[in-house]
Amino acid sequence: MAQIKSQQTIGSSVYGIVSDLRADTASLAFPIPIPGATEASAAQTLLMAQLDDHLLPRLAELSTPAMVVVAGSTGTGKSTITNSLVGEELSPAGIKRPTTVEPILVVHPSDSELIDKTPIGREVSVVTSARVPRGVALLDAPDLDSIRDENRAGARKLLESADLWLFVTSAQRYGDALPWKTLTSAVERGTNVAMIMNRVPAASEQAVVADLHKRLVSYGLGKAPLFVIADQGPHEGLLAPETVKEVRNWLENVAGQDQAQKVIVSTLKGSLAALPPRLISLADATDQQVTAKKNIVIAARRLLVRTVQDIRTAVADHQLLDGAAEATWSLFASKARLDKVLDRSGYAKGSARRVRAREEAAAEVLPDLRSVLVAAGLDTVEESRANLREGLTELDGGSLLEVSSFPHRGNEVAAVIQLWTDSVLVLLEKFTEQTTTKQVQAATKNVGMSALHVILTAAVLGQADASELVRMLLGNESQTVVDEARAELADHYDRLILGEYVYVTEQLDELGLEDGSSARIRVRVAELKKIR
Secondary structure, rough: OOOOOHHHHHHHHHHHHHHHHHHHHHOHHHHHHHHOHHHHHHHHHHHHHHHHHHHHHHOOOOOOEEEEEEEOOOOOHHHHHHHHHHHHOOOOOOOOOOOOOEEEEEEOOHHHHHHHOOOOHHHHHEEOOOOOOOOEEEEEEOOOOOOOOOHHHHHHHHOOOOOEEEEEOOOOOOOOHHHHHHHHHHHHHOOEEEEEEEEEHHHHHHHHHHHHHHHHHHHHOOOOEEEEOOOOOOOOOOOOOOHHHHHHHHHHHHHHHHHHHHHHHHHHHHHHHHHHHHHHHEEEEEEHHHHHHHHHHHHHHHHHHHHHHHHHHHHHHOOOOOOOHHHHHHHHHHOHHHHHEEEOOOOOOOOOOOOHHHHHHHHHHHHHHHHHHHHHHHHHHHHHHHHHHHHHOOOOOOOOOOHHHHHOOOHHHHHHHHHHHHHHHHHHHHHHOOOOOOHHHHHHOOOOHHHHHHHHHHHHHHHHHHHHHHHHHHHHHHHHHHHHHHHHHHEEEEHHHHHHHHHHHHHEEEOOOOOOOHHHHHHHHHHHHHHH
């Protein structure tokens, strides 16, 4: 690692890299609920806390006091030890749990102004004591295993801000899993650690201290200072000064200008060296998020294609012709007297009065036919969403897609069907204009364009009598109009389903997960490795 000797050196090299790294880390997101996403988000939160509360403030200002965080599990006596080190009751101690609810930061009066400028100094209660050596700040953190979630989270966050951990355990609790898990993270982050074993019975001191030291060695902490405080029996208030004298002497030694700088720089170096694997892990998790997004898009496309195939089959096989459509056709056929529409020669017949009656009947039933098609369109939309809900639940991260939040499309579907029925009329008009046979002319004159429009629409739906009437009124060539109108209807339904796909992609695009999202993090890793 490059020599870290001055703020100027930091400002021109490491500080700039870490500042950029902080921005890039903050931009990461793990919104898709795939395996590892929760852990990655938690790791990001802890890394951000370390960057904001320790690395960046420390790199920006090396002269601020070394932050010594006193940490430990419930009931190990860390608040009592903190109070005893400063010689007064500053942090609550006692049998009520948790005792340390609000973190207390104790600093020498001459250092208080420097501490007030730091992020941690603005987040915790700062008290001054002349008993704290200049050059260090003593922070009594909440219990790591507190019954309160916010206390546990606060303890982890404060540990990320530390230049040095003063870890307190006891002869009864040093074997607990949580402290060792926490100490493992200290090793991974390159943080300096010292340990106090409190409440050690004289009869078992040799055995438990030897066992603890063995554990420290196995965790890579064999060189960590270890202090033993004998069991004081039932007592209230501060420990006797001689009981914590060894710890206090060590703290004063740490506070010495050269030694404090060594601790600060050592932790900085260790923390910076520990960043690459943590960052690579976040970059890998980001890549997994991008892959999950792609998989959701691919799956959604496949599921919606199935709906497209279903609706095309329904249109081609006349499955849209339901009871309501048949009833509408029967009403129209009766009012328009379609049973009397052909003369003996096979041409359309009708008086002006009859034509008006057919036009009026057409105006009455065309909206009902549109309603049938609108209902089919809405059913298609709902089917596509049901397919998405069912199909994506089987995919890692698929539950993220909130299909229920997709907008209601009633007005849109109605507009699409209106557009289609208008286009059917255009096709009909074009056909009658270009086809000048006597048969077509008779149909146009004696049936009327509005009635022919309804008959053609019903034929597209597959109503058998309407299909036969189209052929008899307009000739065999009119089948091309029916086929073209039917194809356009299927295309309109396709576009409705495409709209569902657009909602899928828009929702996923809002996540900000793009190819190369992890690239900036990997660049920062390369930059960090260069300054070693």
